[in-house]
Amino acid sequence: MDDEALKGPGGEEGRMVAPFSFSSLRFVNLASGLWPEVLSRFFSALPQADARLNALGESLVDEVRQSTLSFHAGIVYPAGGGLLGLLGGYLVLDEVEIHTFFLHPDWRKKGIGSFMMKSFLSGCHSSGVSEVHLEVRSKNPARELYSRLGFRESGIRKGYYGPQWSPDGQSDDAILMVYTTGKTVDLPNPGESLMACLTGGSG
Numbered sequence: 001m002d003d004e005a006l007k008g009p010g011g012e013e014g015r016m017v018a019p020f021s022f023s024s025l026r027f028v029n030l031a032s033g034l035w036p037e038v039l040s041r042f043f044s045a046l047p048q049a050d051a052r053l054n055a056l057g058e059s060l061v062d063e064v065r066q067s068t069l070s071f072h073a074g075i076v077y078p079a080g081g082g083l084l085g086l087l088g089g090y091l092v093l094d095e096v097e098i099h100t101f102f103l104h105p106d107w108r109k110k111g112i113g114s115f116m117m118k119s120f121l122s123g124c125h126s127s128g129v130s131e132v133h134l135e136v137r138s139k140n141p142a143r144e145l146y147s148r149l150g151f152r153e154s155g156i157r158k159g160y161y162g163p164q165w166s167p168d169g170q171s172d173d174a175i176l177m178v179y180t181t182g183k184t185v186d187l188p189n190p191g192e193s194l195m196a197c198l199t200g201g202s203g
């Protein structure tokens with residue numbers, strides 16, 4: 001998947017955009033340095049519906065700044081894109097619970113989310129994490145993405161999401177999913193660097 005040429009945001013309107021390559025993507029620890037301020041600006045600039053549906057705002061920035069239990073990795077495209085998205089969650093003993101997985105709308109459907117999640121799962125595998133858990137709205141297309149990456153469905157919470165959490169304004173079920181790290185998946189590579197950025201505070 002590396003080095004695939006892709007259009008960046010704005011390409012659809014015919015503006016000149018530098019070629020995009022996966023090998024240019026970098027992970028950062030959002031708790032380090034000035035990244036919490038960058039994250040705050042990133043959230044403020046999002047379309048309101050995106051921010052609301054994904055609970056992205058100042059309370060999450062506060063958690064990034066203060067929490068010792070959670071981790072938050074940002075994905076950055078240095079050549080002009082800045083912060084593209086984030087993956088966050090909790091590490092408890094040898095299990096991870098993902099609570100946030102989000103890419104800016106301009107950068108979706110280019111394989112970046114898969115790249116980030118695969119990198120994260122690879123890092124979990126090599127760091128001794130045994131299981132990665134998450135939950136997803138039953139109608140969220142990301143459910144298909146998780147299945148493709150090797151997550152299996154482990155439970156359902158009927159009507160867990162109220163209408164305010166769904167783009168169509170309807171209540172929805174939560175699907176619980178789990179990834180067991182012993183499983184073999186097609187892992188590209190830089191999981192090590194994603195984990196290293198979280199534990200080493202690079203940024």
Ligand SMILES: CC(C)(COP(=O)(O)OP(=O)(O)OC[C@H]1O[C@@H](n2cnc3c(N)ncnc32)[C@H](O)[C@@H]1OP(=O)(O)O)[C@@H](O)C(=O)NCCC(=O)NCCS
Pocket residue numbers: 054101102103104107108109110111112113114115135136137140141142143144145
């Ligand atoms: C989920 C998310 C991080 C995935 O990142 P991404 O870079 O768009 O995903 P990829 O390009 O690697 O993979 C795309 C696949 O994911 C699924 N998918 C995820 N979100 C989708 C969307 N909004 N529309 C269509 N397909 C979507 C599809 O299976 C798609 O496969 P396809 O291209 O063959 O149709 C991103 O779409 C996003 O930020 N969505 C909004 C926030 C969200 O719902 N997060 C998940 C919470 S559980």
